[in-house]
Each structure stands twice: as C-alpha cells, then as structure tokens.
Amino acid sequence: MSKTCIALDVGGTNIRAAIIDAQGKILQQHSYTAQLSQITGNQQEVEQQVIEHISANIEVLLGQGENIQHVGIGFPGFFDNQQGHLIASPNMPVIHNFDLSGQLSKKMNLTVSAQNDALCAAMGEFHYGVGQSSQSLMHITLGTGVGAGLVIQGQAYGGDRGMAMEFGHLRMAKTGDYCGCGNIACLETFASATAVLRRFNDHSQTSVRTAQEVYQLAKEGDALAKLILSEAGNYLGSAIAEASKLLDIKHISISGGLCGAWDMIYPYLRQSMEAALIPPMRNNIIVQQSSLGDDAGLLGAAALVNR
Amino acid sequence: MSKTCIALDVGGTNIRAAIIDAQGKILQQHSYTAQLSQITGNQQEVEQQVIEHISANIEVLLGQGENIQHVGIGFPGFFDNQQGHLIASPNMPVIHNFDLSGQLSKKMNLTVSAQNDALCAAMGEFHYGVGQSSQSLMHITLGTGVGAGLVIQGQAYGGDRGMAMEFGHLRMAKTGDYCGCGNIACLETFASATAVLRRFNDHSQTSVRTAQEVYQLAKEGDALAKLILSEAGNYLGSAIAEASKLLDIKHISISGGLCGAWDMIYPYLRQSMEAALIPPMRNNIIVQQSSLGDDAGLLGAAALVNR
Structure with a gap:
C-alpha cells in the first residue's frame, strides 16, 4: 500500500492541501481561502462546516488519480493525547471535544490523523528538515x-x-x-x-x-x-x-x-x-x-x- | 528472582541506603555521613573514592541475609541518556563521564542502575506516592x-x-x-x-x-x-x-x-x-x-x- 498521502495545513484564513510521497516530496498542492474562524452557528453546525471545508479540499486532490488511503491534518487547537479529539480551538470557541479525524475518516472512507498545527510544523522539520x-x-x-x-x-x-x-x-x-x-x-x-x-x-x-x-x-x-x-x-x-x-x-x-x-x-x-x-x-x-x-x-x- | 533491591539516595553530606521490596516498602535502612563534595584528588581518585563510599554502604545491607541482585542509585549530577554515565556533578567538578553504575556493577557483581537524584524523587512520587x-x-x-x-x-x-x-x-x-x-x-x-x-x-x-x-x-x-x-x-x-x-x-x-x-x-x-x-x-x-x-x-x- 502506497504511503503517498494527502496533507492539510489548516490556518485561520487559508487551507493548504498537498499530495506528498513517503520521502516528503510535495507532488501537488493547492491553497484555498477559508475563514474558518468566521463560521457561525452552534457547536454541531460549526463542526459540520469545518468537515465540509476540509473534505472539499481532500476531494480535489483525490480526483488527481493517485490511489491515496491516508490523510494527515494540522489544525489549530488542543488535541487529546488519548483519542485524538480536538478538545478546543481558541479561534473557534464553540468547538468542543470534536472527533475531527474520526468524522472525516467515516465520511471519506480514508485513514485520517490530525494534530495541532504548531506540533505538525515541528514534526515536519524533525523528519524532513x-x-x-x-x-x-x-x-x-x-x-x-x-x-x-x-x-x-x-x-x-x-x-x-x-x-x-x-x-x-x-x-x-x-x-x-x-x-x-x-x-x-x-x-x-x-x-x-x-x-x-x-x-x-x-x-x-x-x-x-x-x-x-x-x-x-x-x-x-x-x-x-x-x-x-x-x-x-x-x-x-x-x-x-x-x-x-x-x-x-x-x-x-x-x-x-x-x-x-x-x-x-x-x-x-x-x-x-x-x-x-x-x-x-x-x-x-x-x-x-x-x-x-x-x-x-x-x-x-x-x-x-x-x- | 526477587525484585527486592537496595536503593541509595546520595546527597552532598549524607548517603541513605535501604532495602526496598517490589511494592515500595522500606524493609531496612541506614544513613551514613559522607562529605562526597570534600573528596580531593584527580578525576580517577575522586571517582574511585565515590565507588568505595557507595559500595561500603551496599555491603552493609547485603550482609542482612536477603538475596539481592539489584541496586538503584540516585546521585546529584547529569546522566547521559544513552549509556547512563554521570557526565558531570556540579559539586564534584573533577568527575567527568563517569560510569558509576558500570563500575559498581563490575566490582560487586550486581545489576546497578543510577539516575539524577531529583529525577529519582519524581519517579518515587510517581510510582509510590x-x-x-x-x-x-x-x-x-x-x-x-x-x-x-x-x-x-x-x-x-x-x-x-x-x-x-x-x-x-x-x-x-x-x-x-x-x-x-x-x-x-x-x-x-x-x-x-x-x-x-x-x-x-x-x-x-x-x-x-x-x-x-x-x-x-x-x-x-x-x-x-x-x-x-x-x-x-x-x-x-x-x-x-x-x-x-x-x-x-x-x-x-x-x-x-x-x-x-x-x-x-x-x-x-x-x-x-x-x-x-x-x-x-x-x-x-x-x-x-x-x-x-x-x-x-x-x-x-x-x-x-x-x-
């Protein structure tokens, strides 16, 4: 099974998404404007819209022909170290104990991992920089x-x-x-x-x-x-x-x-x-x-x- | 094999030594005055005297009849996380890259582990406190x-x-x-x-x-x-x-x-x-x-x- 994956770096105003191979080479990428912090609604509505934004970005790259099974996401917020849930995200205060990776995984039938964005940057520099x-x-x-x-x-x-x-x-x-x-x-x-x-x-x-x-x-x-x-x-x-x-x-x-x-x-x-x-x-x-x-x-x- | 062990807490003016069972119960203990920081000499001499002080304390407890194979030591200083050597000890400046546990192990034919004293205290509180x-x-x-x-x-x-x-x-x-x-x-x-x-x-x-x-x-x-x-x-x-x-x-x-x-x-x-x-x-x-x-x-x- 190929370990080429889709990676997303979710920021306050921008989502970057890329296809990346196992050696850390960026094969394709695109950037997408998304004011996630401006989304309004109750907890469920906001979480649903976050899922929609992210899955739309994944779909675009999935359409590029690679047989990709895995998605990694860097997202601003605090992730539970047991279950991987997003406990809270300072700029989206209604989010609470959100199973971002589980919900995306279920919706898209892919393996999804998510972690704090700054921690992702450190992991990137450690493994590839x-x-x-x-x-x-x-x-x-x-x-x-x-x-x-x-x-x-x-x-x-x-x-x-x-x-x-x-x-x-x-x-x-x-x-x-x-x-x-x-x-x-x-x-x-x-x-x-x-x-x-x-x-x-x-x-x-x-x-x-x-x-x-x-x-x-x-x-x-x-x-x-x-x-x-x-x-x-x-x-x-x-x-x-x-x-x-x-x-x-x-x-x-x-x-x-x-x-x-x-x-x-x-x-x-x-x-x-x-x-x-x-x-x-x-x-x-x-x-x-x-x-x-x-x-x-x-x-x-x-x-x-x-x- | 019994996991009852001998534990030592080495301080600047005192060495405490005890026989401790696998549940963290102190079976016997004694305290021994030793001004380790006052030992003079070159690196080899100081390290040799530290070994002598510690092994003398271990001997006393070994004589108590228990069949003990393992010794744990808390010692002031910085321990290398790969080999477990004592890289330096602020109050004994001539010590450098000292294989405290290896030398004691060889001398006494026992399994010896050593670690920083403050880190030992944290491990004690974590496991037994x-x-x-x-x-x-x-x-x-x-x-x-x-x-x-x-x-x-x-x-x-x-x-x-x-x-x-x-x-x-x-x-x-x-x-x-x-x-x-x-x-x-x-x-x-x-x-x-x-x-x-x-x-x-x-x-x-x-x-x-x-x-x-x-x-x-x-x-x-x-x-x-x-x-x-x-x-x-x-x-x-x-x-x-x-x-x-x-x-x-x-x-x-x-x-x-x-x-x-x-x-x-x-x-x-x-x-x-x-x-x-x-x-x-x-x-x-x-x-x-x-x-x-x-x-x-x-x-x-x-x-x-x-x-």
Missing part, C-alpha cells in the same frame, strides 16, 4: 503569534491535554502590551512578526505595513526599528533559555515571517540566551532557521501518516 | 536549592544531556541575589528553604537558624517573615505557570523543608500561578505536597530497578 539528524527538536514559528512544537526522540509531545509548548505565552516582563490570551507582556507581544510591526507603528506613529518593512528601515539605520528588532531578539533568546533549562533540547529551529530579519535578531537572541543559561548548557545549543519554511506544517501533517 | 494514578508528574523539592524532576507517561525525562528540569534556575526577576549558578534572581534565590532563611536574616539583621523558625515568626505576625514567605510562594507559582505553559503537566507535587510553611506559601503560589497561566489551563492543575517526603528519592532509586 533541519532536525533529521537530531534526537529531539524544538521548533518555533514567528508569525501572527509565536507558536512552538516539541519532538522528543521522534515523538510529538502534546502534554497531558494537548496544550504543551504555549511558548509564545511565556511571560517576559512585568509590564508591556496586553496579549490575546489576556495576560501582559507575553513573548508574542514582543517577538512575533505582528508585534514587531505593531510596536514600530505605535512608537513611531507611522503606518508601515509589514515586519519586513520594519527590517528594511532598520537596515537603513532607523534607530527605533533597530531597537524593536533587538528587543524581539533579546526576549526570544531569554525565552529559549528558560525553555532549555526545563527541556534540555539542544537543537532549536525557527521559521515564520520574522526570520526575514534574522541577521538583526539572531545576535541579540544568542547573547541573551547564553547569559540566561546555566553554565553547563552554554555554547552547546544549536539555534537555526528552519529549512522547510512555510512547508513545515504540511510535511509534518504527512509525517503523522508516515510515522 | 501521590502520582500513582497520574499519567505524568512534575515533582519539586524546596530544600537547600530548588530541584525538580519530570516523569512523562511513566518515563523519567532527562532531556538531551540529562540536564532537564533545572527548574530552580528559572529566572524570576531582573534584579535580586546572585545564585550559585552565577546568574541573578533564579527561583532558588527566593523559594528554597535556604533562601527564605538567608533573606530573613539579611533583611532583619538577625540570626534565625532555620526556615522553620521564619515560619514560626510569620505565624506570630512578623511582617517581614510573612512577606518573605509570600514572595517564595509568589515566585514559585509564577515558575510553575511558566513550566506548565511549556510542559502541560497537570499534576505537581512538592516536598522539602519549605513545605513546613505550606499554609503560608500555598495561597500565594496558587494565586500567582493561576494569574500567569493561559485561560484554558486555569483551575485545572493539581499542586499538592508529596506523600513520601524525604523517602521519595530512595523509593525512586528502587523504581529504577523495578520499572
């Missing part, structure tokens, strides 16, 4: 928020309730901006692409449109842009040090929009990380950009099937 | 320092290099006292029994002799003693929240000298922990005193043999 020769990997995404996933000895680590690696909500300071979670000064209020953009515009009272533009301004010598990127690096390094003191993972990969400013972030990240580590951990942690970039989530969804 | 019905457990000891160990789905978690769960070195503030690790304001500079005592004496310019006396003063209404204990609770709660956001472990047990002040620490711990968690984690983490107290390490060393 920079983590291929590592025993364990922590993977961080600096995008709209700051997401992270942990692979320990090849196994996706979800914690007791699928809520592990809420790395973007580590508390970095006593004061700062409010975070979407309701707390103040979470890492993602400093070190996401969104935060860098918002902080620059707030402090400069301008309307730059992307974090990449903030980076360009920093390259041209803008002191505020440089400060905001250095702070993103500093806080990210401190947060990695705190995570390292608990997890002792010696390989860390980073992807997401803010990696476009890597040369202005990394030196600060490294310096603040090393300073906060315990001495025997120093100069012994690899922190690098991911090699898969935006494909990590898709490939990790495929890894759910192939591992 | 309050963690018996949990899937995973984080165990914290508030003593001379702040130690911690993590058991995930019944498995001792050591990280890539045996350095996981350096929980006492999470950085809690920008300013504070220097920690033994060289950093400033680590959790253990606020929330160990030693720190509570030191902080009280420093600020009151008195010479109270134990953390328990600080607790007594707090009970009698001493404002400084109350503040220092409340700060220990606050920082401990914040640190548990940060660890929870990464690990998502819903059962946490605490032992060690500072538990004697539980009623003055726990309310602050709980409040600061809940405030710093992400909303879906709130009111859903059990934090309790351990049931094994000082025996957790010994029983965890026995669990190395029995699991």
